[in-house]
Amino acid sequence: MYAKVIVDVPARQTNRAFDYIVPESLRDWIAVGSRVGVPFGPRVVQGFVVELQPDTDQNKEKLKPIAHALDLTPPLTPELVKLGRWISRTYLCHEVTALQAMIPGALKAKYERHVRVTEPAEEGAVSFLLPRQQEILQYVKERDSVELESLMEKFGGDGPLIRQLIEEGRLSEVQLIKDRMSTKKALTVFPPDDLERLDGWIRELSARAAKQKEVLEHLRLHPEPVKLTDLLAKLNISASTVKGLADRGWLRLEEVEVMRDPYGSRTFKPTDPLPLTAEQEKVFSRIQGAVVGREKRVFLLHGVTGSGKTEVYLQSIQSCLDMGREAIVLVPEISLTPQMVERFKGRFGERVAVLHSRLSHGERYDEWRKIMRKQVQVVIGARSAIFAPFTSIGLIIIDEEHETTYKQEESPKYHAREVAAARASYHGAAVVLGSATPSLESMYRTTPEAMDDPSEDRAAYELLSMPSRVEGRPLPAVQIVDMREELKQGNRSMFSRGLYKAIEDRLHKKEQVVLLLNRRGYATFVMCRTCGYVAECPHCDISLTYHQSSHTIRCHYCGYAERELSTCPECESSHIRHFGTGTQRVEEELGKLFPGIRVIRMDVDTTTEKGSHEKWLTLFKNRQADVLLGTQMVAKGLDFPHVTLVGALAADSVLNLPDFRAAERTFQLLTQVAGRAGRHELPGEVFVQTYTPEHYSILTAARHDYTAFMRKEMMLRKFHHYPPFHRLILITLTHEQVPLLLRSGEVLANRLREIGNDRNRSGGELEVLGPVASPISRIKDRYRFQCMIKYRGEADIAALVQQAASVLDETVKQQKLTVSIDVDPQLLM
Numbered sequence: 001m002y003a004k005v006i007v008d009v010p011a012r013q014t015n016r017a018f019d020y021i022v023p024e025s026l027r028d029w030i031a032v033g034s035r036v037g038v039p040f041g042p043r044v045v046q047g048f049v050v051e052l053q054p055d056t057d058q059n060k061e062k063l064k065p066i067a068h069a070l071d072l073t074p075p076l077t078p079e080l081v082k083l084g085r086w087i088s089r090t091y092l093c094h095e096v097t098a099l100q101a102m103i104p105g106a107l108k109a110k111y112e113r114h115v116r117v118t119e120p121a122e123e124g125a126v127s128f129l130l131p132r133q134q135e136i137l138q139y140v141k142e143r144d145s146v147e148l149e150s151l152m153e154k155f156g157g158d159g160p161l162i163r164q165l166i167e168e169g170r171l172s173e174v175q176l177i178k179d180r181m182s183t184k185k186a187l188t189v190f191p192p193d194d195l196e197r198l199d200g201w202i203r204e205l206s207a208r209a210a211k212q213k214e215v216l217e218h219l220r221l222h223p224e225p226v227k228l229t230d231l232l233a234k235l236n237i238s239a240s241t242v243k244g245l246a247d248r249g250w251l252r253l254e255e256v257e258v259m260r261d262p263y264g265s266r267t268f269k270p271t272d273p274l275p276l277t278a279e280q281e282k283v284f285s286r287i288q289g290a291v292v293g294r295e296k297r298v299f300l301l302h303g304v305t306g307s308g309k310t311e312v313y314l315q316s317i318q319s320c321l322d323m324g325r326e327a328i329v330l331v332p333e334i335s336l337t338p339q340m341v342e343r344f345k346g347r348f349g350e351r352v353a354v355l356h357s358r359l360s361h362g363e364r365y366d367e368w369r370k371i372m373r374k375q376v377q378v379v380i381g382a383r384s385a386i387f388a389p390f391t392s393i394g395l396i397i398i399d400e401e402h403e404t405t406y407k408q409e410e411s412p413k414y415h416a417r418e419v420a421a422a423r424a425s426y427h428g429a430a431v432v433l434g435s436a437t438p439s440l441e442s443m444y445r446t447t448p449e450a451m452d453d454p455s456e457d458r459a460a461y462e463l464l465s466m467p468s469r470v471e472g473r474p475l476p477a478v479q480i481v482d483m484r485e486e487l488k489q490g491n492r493s494m495f496s497r498g499l500y501k502a503i504e505d506r507l508h509k510k511e512q513v514v515l516l517l518n519r520r521g522y523a524t525f526v527m528c529r530t531c532g533y534v535a536e537c538p539h540c541d542i543s544l545t546y547h548q549s550s551h552t553i554r555c556h557y558c559g560y561a562e563r564e565l566s567t568c569p570e571c572e573s574s575h576i577r578h579f580g581t582g583t584q585r586v587e588e589e590l591g592k593l594f595p596g597i598r599v600i601r602m603d604v605d606t607t608t609e610k611g612s613h614e615k616w617l618t619l620f621k622n623r624q625a626d627v628l629l630g631t632q633m634v635a636k637g638l639d640f641p642h643v644t645l646v647g648a649l650a651a652d653s654v655l656n657l658p659d660f661r662a663a664e665r666t667f668q669l670l671t672q673v674a675g676r677a678g679r680h681e682l683p684g685e686v687f688v689q690t691y692t693p694e695h696y697s698i699l700t701a702a703r704h705d706y707t708a709f710m711r712k713e714m715m716l717r718k719f720h721h722y723p724p725f726h727r728l729i730l731i732t733l734t735h736e737q738v739p740l741l742l743r744s745g746e747v748l749a750n751r752l753r754e755i756g757n758d759r760n761r762s763g764g765e766l767e768v769l770g771p772v773a774s775p776i777s778r779i780k781d782r783y784r785f786q787c788m789i790k791y792r793g794e795a796d797i798a799a800l801v802q803q804a805a806s807v808l809d810e811t812v813k814q815q816k817l818t819v820s821i822d823v824d825p826q827l828l829m
């Protein structure tokens with residue numbers, strides 16, 4: 001038997017499967033998707049089996065056997081192995097990188113060098129050994145094998161002696177591949193097999209052993225295994241009490257594997273399906289039809305904020321589960337709020353696994369194993385949950401499908417929406433993309449134009465819509481406030497007069513307020529008010545960020561940090577000001593304007609701690625605060641009945657970003673945040689403060705007019721050859737020297753233009769822009785240049801681009817140039 005193995009050596013030369021012999025002894029342990037250790041050059045490396053075959057066309061003499069199998073059950077299914085290949089072709093990454101992305105971090109290999117004593121071939125050949133060396137050999141021999149590093153540590157200072165032993169062949173090196181994470185074990189207390197005897201023992205114990213008696217009494221009443229720590233806490237006793245009983249053989253203490261459950265300490269109130277509104281019913285029955293009929297459909301569900309999309313998801317999933325199939329729900333990381341988890345756990349309880357980056361490695365690993373073992377049928381998670389190793393998927397839901405977090409920024413640079421479509425097509429599953437503000441890409445695919453376009457290789461979507469809120473609640477009234485006018489009237493505060501009055505009114509009525517301040521617009525830089533000096537990172541072209549808690553200024557790209565400044569390094573003025581986070585300033589001003597106001601601030605600074613999101617939102621939900629103030633994270637998915645006022649403080653902060661999607665992002669953000677107001681009985685009101693009140697993205701968002709926005713934006717995109725009409729590939733080059741970078745950029749651009757000309761002659765459309773400096777022109781002392789390709793037509797252009805990029809192979813190897821290719825980029829920085 002032979003195996004094709006993708007090795008964990010991400011390089012262009014090794015980006016293919018290598019053949020290995022499957023030794024007889026491993027035959028039962030190796031399947032497609034297994035992780036194995038294989039000899040590769042002088043080392044043993046981890047690899048993934050991607051194919052098994054009875055024969056090979058390679059020279060059998062030269063093939064080596066697989067060294068070991070790393071799993072009892074393969075962590076990847078054959079479907080995921082196939083998907084890995086698709087990702088590597090579509091997004092131009094190494095296949096192993098794609099495969100690695102699908103398994104939990106806990107399973108990423110850790111290589112350890114161990115040594116073992118080699119038995120000498122002949123007794124007589126023993127050469128002279130120092131006593132210390134004999135000691136070392138003895139130490140290793142007793143332990144069978146010892147990790148080299150720990151051996152060096154143990155015999156500190158005797159490194160040369162150890163090296164000599166290795167060189168002489170008395171110690172041989174073995175390489176072990178280990179998982180970064182192991183299963184968690186917990187000491188568990190088991191009652192005796194014969195419970196009848198407990199009474200006798202209790203009597204036998206002396207009066208002084210009251211605690212031990214208590215333990216036995218407890219086991220008599222609750223004769224099931226219990227975690228030692230739980231028992232100790234419950235009875236308020238020490239471990240030695242239990243240990244004493246175990247020593248007498250009256251109970252058993254054993255290590256038992258436990259699952260780390262991040263939500264274990266929480267109870268979720270079970271919920272029943274709500275009777276659907278007419279709009280929900282129509283959408284639900286269409287989705288249900290597709291799930292039951294195994295239609296492989298992609299639906300775009302356009303439902304306004306508060307239209308009840310979540311209830312439609314829940315009931316659709318129920319019908320999927322009723323068919324004995326599984327469901328994946330993706331939510332943007334940022335809105336993976338307790339509220340969303342609560343709704344899913346509330347409906348499906350133990351059948352739900354949750355995956356997101358706030359979990360520890362161990363917790364993630366255990367949630368993932370619940371999926372592997374088929375203990376759960378629903379997964380809710382951020383982007384990478386799309387790789388859940390289910391084998392019978394019936395439905396995939398992507399909530400807030402327009403969010404940029406669905407595109408991974410590092411390799412593999414996949415978009416979860418496309419991966420979802422690929423998986424759904426394999427399983428015959430339905431996909432539901434839900435949003436109040438669908439991306440233009442998705443909307444385009446519902447139009448006849450996209451369906452008629454023969455070069456549009458991707459599946460067309462079916463549009464479903466829910467244009468009204470549940471129970472006929474109105475969308476909130478939105479007022480645009482021209483901040484230039486405010487300034488003219490002498491108002492220098494960050495609150496317009498209208499918003500100020502409205503906040504005052506809500507405080508009076510004991511209703512709640514959500515305030516949004518986009519972080520990017522109000523950076524947290526350090527500036528001298530005398531000369532205008534701004535502190536910048538010496539390695540990156542970006543201003544340093546002020547961190548109040550540690551009194552430092554830091555670079556967000558490379559981690560460079562220095563102490564906060566008290567005087568200006570340029571002019572020595574002491575008027576240097578640390579512009580704390582924008583939200584921090586707003587919080588201060590709120591306190592001044594409305595003494596006694598209770599404000600919860602949510603931004604990166606206040607939500608780093610685990611569980612902090614949850615804590616703030618619970619406080620707000622329980623009405624222990626009047627104002628929830630924050631960055632994008634307050635804009636999405638929240639559903640609080642007493643919120644009747646929303647203020648967007650600087651609506652144009654996103655609009656000014658150097659990105660062709662700036663208008664779209666502005667429209668989305670404003671629509672989402674406005675959608676937090678008036679979702680229940682009380683009607684809502686929204687203030688949008690801006691310096692560009694005439695901009696169409698702001699005007700249309702204020703009118704809740706998605707269609708008007710979309711039409712206008714589509715026209716502009718078409719005119720400028722941007723997505724969804726053209727597709728983009730962004731190639732970024734980085735190097736320490738600008739001249740080399742420029743030269744390389746030119747070479748690449750010329751090669752791309754040649755390809756473009758060939759294609760355009762044969763009726764294609766391909767433009768090459770650049771090379772130009774990237775918007776962030778330097779990171780970690782490396783300058784950055786980019787080329788942008790705009791094209792229409794079939795997808796295999798990616799392969800051509802990769803081919804073109806190979807003209808730089810030599811420079812990459814010899815001069816350490818880096819080339820990174822992003823297919824369908826979401827951020828153009």
Ligand SMILES: Nc1ncnc2c1ncn2[C@@H]1O[C@H](COP(=O)(O)OP(=O)(O)OP(=O)(O)O)[C@@H](O)[C@H]1O
Pocket residue numbers: 274275276277280303304305306307308309310311435436470636637638639675679
């Ligand atoms: N059929 C129904 N009957 C009564 N209430 C409902 C029904 N469906 C949903 N709701 C309630 O309406 C509110 C809004 O629903 P939901 O949060 O699902 O909206 P959404 O469409 O996801 O909005 P957003 O895009 O803003 O997140 C929730 O409080 C929900 O419990």
Ligand SMILES: [Zn+2]
Pocket residue numbers: 528529530531532533568569570571572573
């Ligand atoms: Zn100065």
Ligand SMILES: [Zn+2]
Pocket residue numbers: 537538539540555556557558559560780
């Ligand atoms: Zn830096």
